[in-house]
Amino acid sequence: MLNKYFINYSNNNYTLLLKRCVLLCVLFVGFSTFSQTAPKVSTKIDTTSIKIGDQITFTVTVETDTTAQVIFPEGQTFSPLETVEAFATDTTRQNDRMTLQKIYALTQFDSGSYKIPAQRIEINGEGFLTDSTRIINVANVAVDTLAQKMYDIKPLMEVDKSYSAIWKILLLVILGLLIIGGLLYWFVFRKKPLTEEEKVALLPPYDRALLELKNLEKSKYLIQDEYKEYYSELTGIVRSYLEEDANVSALESTTDELIGKLELLKDAGELKIDDDTLQQFKRILQTADLVKFAKSKPDTSVAEQDRQSIEQIVHKTHDALPEPTVEELMEQEEYKEELEKKKQKKKIIYASVAVIGVLVISFAAASAYYGFTYVKDTILGHPTKELLEGEWVSSSYGYPPISLETPQVLTRQETKLTPEMKGSIKELQMFSYNSNQGFFMVGTTSTTLAQEVEPEFNKSIEAFIKNLEKGGAKNIITKQEEFVTVTGVKGIKVFGSGKFPVPGSDELIDGEYSILLFGGKGFQQQIIINWLEEDEYAQEIVDRILGSVEVKTEL
Incomplete structure (x- = not known):
């Protein structure tokens, strides 16, 4: 606001x-208004001429009452001269008067004439300035140019700028991107090895039905007297095959409804299958109904024969189906492409969610460490x-x-x-x-x-x-x-x-x-x-x- x-x-x-x-x-x-008071401030120096780097002694003397509070300047207050050391204050008393003496060691590293600036001395809260008319002459150090060979001034040298801090930041950013990229590749874009169930599901309906019938033959349903499970899986295999390959709604149909639909296809010329095969298929479905609902228990040899018969029915049905037209093949190809696009879209969504998740987690971690306001102002800016x-x-x-x-x-x-x-x-x-x-x-x-x-x-x-x-x-x-x-x-x-x-x-x-x-x-x-x-x-x-x-x- x-x-x-x-x-x-x-x-x-x-x-x-x-x-x-x-x-x-x-x-x-x-x-x-300023009026002359009892305190008296005076200064003196030990010399007015020095060489570069030598020191002079500047002494400030204050005469005042013994009850007065006196504050001398501290720090670099003698600019352009430099304060080397401020010695402890020396105090002497006589009756109700006292004399305070403060000594400063000063120096200068450039030749020339310099004025000692006035210093402010506070006495009972009132300021008194020292004299600033003293001039200090700083002389160069004599150089014997005959004994000492002179050289030209060397030109400026270019020094490469240090990018160590930038490289550290770049390495951290690259490391973070590599970690995010590796996680996305491993969990989203990587082609994971297919499981056995996934490999079977990718087979054409005809091949998948035959494979499932072979696996049923190897099962232990009949050995363990699990006829209901055996016939349920047997009829489920053939019904799934007919629904996928012959385009017949077989999974939800009763035995009579399924046989009726196959007969209609046969009469319409869309399924070239003989009557004996249909009758044999009807008998197996009826046997399966008795086993599942009436708890009938056929001989093991009959159950095995029914499996073989279903396998023959799958062969005959597959052979009886007409070859797919060019339009049907194109529709199948478009369907596959559509499925591939959906998969790619899912991958993009997963990747976007992962990136957003990483950003949210990073923002939350930074907010927890630096504070929400600081992170927000860093991202959005603050004047x-x-x-x-x-x-x-x-x-x-x-x-x-x-x-x-x-x-x-x-x-x-x-x-x-x-x-x-x-x-x-x-x-x-x-x-x-x-x-x-x-x-x-x-x-x-x-x-x-x-x-x-x-x-x-x-x-x-x-x-x-x-x-x-x-x-x-x-x-x-x-x-x-x-x-x-x-x-x-x-x-x-x-x-x-x-x-x-x-x-x-x-x-x-x-x-x-x-x-x-x-x-x-x-x-x-x-x-x-x-x-x-x-x-x-x-x-x-x-x-x-x-x-x-x-x-x-x-x-």
Whole structure:
């Protein structure tokens, strides 16, 4: 139900919403005046010139009250210089004052002149920036070109791409197809060896009748006094033969009805058989009726003679039948072809059922292992799942830069500052990405203030929420907590959920949002993300983006 709404969410609508939110946020940014306080921050370095790969010692000294809480920067915050090691903080106390000393070992592997960036020191929650005017000169290592022979740069070498993973997948697919093909061949298409009963059933009626009479002769019916079974099988053989070869409905006919039908065929010239043979056949059928219904028991010799007589009757009947016409032979051939087509059709049906069965079993197994929703979305496709599994982009946006990893690159958004905003904002840079097929958006904003003052985040948050409500959002739930980047930079995370409007419709959809706010004297940085509620793929995307966020703390 929600898909039909968020699929229609266009890039222009997202961009307009992002601009309105951010512009109102920065409009309400408060300015807290900076006054000289008791804490004192100073820095020093042991040298301003090093060779490539050598290290310099950068020392930060803080003098403050013994009750103050001091937080030094951690991680790679000295870019373009690299932090080799951050030593433990050295603390000395004297009366109600204390001196904290933090030493960093820095290096650089490219020659040139580099400025040590200002570092943000937090004292009782207030930020203090160190001096950033120190220049470090990194010199090349001298190379004796006379003693060392120089060689041309070697050309690029083409390396064959590794297809090991593709080959593994192909081998698994081929193995699966071979297994399915083998099962289909063995159970459907393979010509199975015929059983004795099937071989007998394929014989012509005349040959089959003679064979069955020979088998009856070898039976133990007469030895075991099973005359009823003997005569039942004897008359069944001859009746089946007459029905198939002479086209006489013999199986369901009584003795008199069967003899009457044969006489009609004889009189019509369709069966050239003499009267003695008919009378002899009638007598055998009557004897069989007495044995089956009156429990009569003839001599064994009579029973054997009756079998021989039936064999002679089959011979005479076969000889008395006229040769089949060309039309009859063609009908028989068409009948055989029709039977073959039916068999082929059955094989195709069996094969289709087998393939469908394998697919159903595979789908069920995959659903049991990975989950039904994941398998369904993999087969049918899902917009945010495709974003999650696509190739991600790592980049920095704006100034001061915001570094993060996103499914797609963020594009710059043109913004115009109002005359009222120009008095407090020096520069505003916005970047965003909006999914064409999903209620998903990520954007960054870097704001440079006209004065070096601390931004008031609370006013920015209030402005953002008011702008959402003005746009038609309802039931907005807001939560707030501290957010720390991977390198230890602290910020504020505001997150929650609500019902957001769909452009061109009165419907509201359930969505979630998350805002990260960073800043210092003279600047503010924001990251805004919103996505569809209960979209597990979007939640994974958000977690991955938040885990990659990094910001610079200097202008």
